[in-house]
Amino acid sequence: MSSTPRRLLVGAVLLVGSVALGLAVAVSLFLNSSRTVVLVGHDTVVRPTLARDAVVETGPLLPDLRFRDVGPLGVRLTLGKTEVGSIEELVQRYALIAGDPSAPIEKVEGVVLDMALSAALRGLGVGLLPVAVFLLLGRHRRGELFRGLGTRQGLLALVLLLTLPLLVWQPWESDEATQEDQGSWQTLAELAGPDVELPAEVRDIEVRSGPVTTQSKRLVLSAVDTYDKSKEFYSTAAETAADLPDLGLRTPEDDETVALLLSDRHDNIGMDRVARAIGDAAGASVVLDAGDDTSTGQPWEAFSLDSLQAAFDDWERYGVAGNHDHGTFVSTYLADLGWTMLDGEVVDAPWGGTLLGVDDPRSSGLGNWRDESGLSFAEVGDRLADGACAAAEDGERVSTILVHDANLGREALDRGCVDLVVGGHTHVQNGPDAVDAEDGATGYTWTNGTTGGAAYAIALGSKPRRDAEVSLITYADGRPVGLQWVRLRTNGSWQVGDWEPVTPAP
Known part of the structure; x- marks a missing residue:
């Protein structure tokens, strides 16, 4: 055989071998990989499987769940630590999250895809190793190596080389029989029995039964209820929101931009799709989040932020943290998801004007002033007013200040440096109230109620604990021109406030 065909044959064999090795390593790494994320309020270990099922391992006190045929690959989710007051409260939280599961599903899909890409890159690296060794040795050394395989030492080295993967794999190791092996799967319909009417979409969800979980039937059925x-409740509200223009919801003119104002969600993810539906009915394209998305600001509440992101991922998104969003977790998490979290600097707004805001000083920080600890509420308000007035002097009058508590923007209004201040915090709608400054300028203040329908800092429930509210802000030529509130009552009915025109001056 001539040298050229031989080189081609050797190259082809080397390429096929490298691809096979890289693919085997990538698949092995992927199927044996895991990733820890915050999911449904828990530190959750995500592991891919070939079973095409999604299995949720809830721990020793509650039954595991299985969702059949979720896709070409399956996943095993092992729930870890969380913060909860009781088992009943935990189960109710699961039920509420299951009411709108798109955010956790998208998160798991993203994590699995990331693990697959990571395994593929590692497999590629291992697959290229034989090629690198082949090229590094050169023809002369390769010849010596292959001739050495016929010697006693060469055969011993080959045996050791082939034994190495077996020693790493250790297939003779086996696990002891566990309680998990003793349980069997049954559907919720089988668990509940013929006397209990279940929603069609949950009847085929499977529950692992066994002696440890037989007393959990009451909790499971309570969660299903x-x-x-x-x-x-929330699906009906989201559907009927399309009819809000018939109740007086204003739709924008061609030259107007509408922003949807949210505040005080307090983990009520059920309202996220409702708020989005209201925004769609009103022609909104921007969301302003005035904070208190959580009750404690802890990582276990990431499920609430994931839901918010899923509802508005294709809108322009701006936000600040509220007084219940303790620490930096909420602001950092939303910023990583692509939200513009305001930090005391003036930014350009999608409606053509400018926007200013800062986290509530009673919570997660003070924007660019975080290196100055101990600033009071009034001092932060002064700094905010200084920024607004500096922008006005530069010819960039701030059209809107977004804060958690509208009182934080009062000094900027008194100085005549802003058109509109919006916030929440009180859980009660108020405004629009005109504020006349000494120099003749006029601005407005507006307070949104609680979007989560929260009583105090608690909003989770099968329906809002009090009326849930959002506000619509209409902009034209870069400035606010009108405000309107929309309220979902606890009985599922709607209230739509009058559209209030505002005329900030100068």
């Missing part, structure tokens, strides 16, 4: 009521 909460799921059913929550899904029905």
Whole structure:
């Protein structure tokens, strides 16, 4: 055989071998990989499987769940630590999250895809190793190596080389029989029995039965009841929101931009799709989040932020943290998801004007002033007013200040440096109130109620604990021209406030 065909044959064999090795390593790494994320309020270990099922391992006190045929690959989710007051409260939280599962599903899909890409890159690196060794040795050394395989030492080295993967794999190791092996799977319909009517979409979800979980039937059925009521209430609200223009909801003119103002969600993810539906009915394209998305600001509440992101991922998104969003977790998490979290600097707004805001000083920080600890509420308000007035002097009058508590923007209004200050915090709608400055300028203040329908800092439930509210801000030529509130009552009915025109001056 001539040298050229031989080189081609050797190259082809080397390429096929490298691809096979890289693919085997990538698949092995992927199927044996895991990733820890915050999911449904838990530190959750995500592991891919070939079973095409999604299995949720809830721990020793609650039954595991299995969702059949979720896709070409399956996943095993092992729930870890969380913060909860009781088992009943935990189960109810699961039920409410299940009412709108798109955010956790998208998060798991993203994590699995990231693990697959990581395994593929590692497999590629291992697959290229034989090629690198082949090229590094050169023809002369390769010849010596292959001739050495016929010697006693060469055969011993080859045996050791082939034994190495077996020693790493150790297939003779086996696990002891566990309680998990003793359980069997049954559908919720089988668990509940013929006398209990279940929603069609949950009847085929499987529960692992066994001696440890036989007393959990009451909790499971209670969760299903909460799921059913929550899904029905919020799904109906999201559907009927399309009819809000018939109740007086204003739609924008061609030259106007509408922003949707949210505040005080307090983990009520059921309202996220409702708020989005209201925004769609009103022609909104921007969301302003005035904070208190959580009740404690802890990482276990990431499920609430994931839901918010899923509802508005294709809109322009701006936000600040509220007084209940303790620490930096909420602001950092939303910023990583692509939100513009305001930090005391003036930014350009999608409606053509400018926007200014800062986290509530009673919570997660003080924007660019975080290196100055101990600033009071009034001092932060002064700094905010200084920024607004500096922008006005530069010819960039701030059209809107977004804060958690509208009182934080009062000094900027008194100085005549802003058109509109919006916030929440009080859980009660108020405004628009005109504020006349000494120099003749006029600005407005507006307070949104609680979007989560929260009583105090608690909003989770099969329906809002009090009326849930959002506000619509209409902009034209870069300045606010009108405000309107929309309220979902606890009985599922709607209230739509009058569209209030505002005329900030100068």
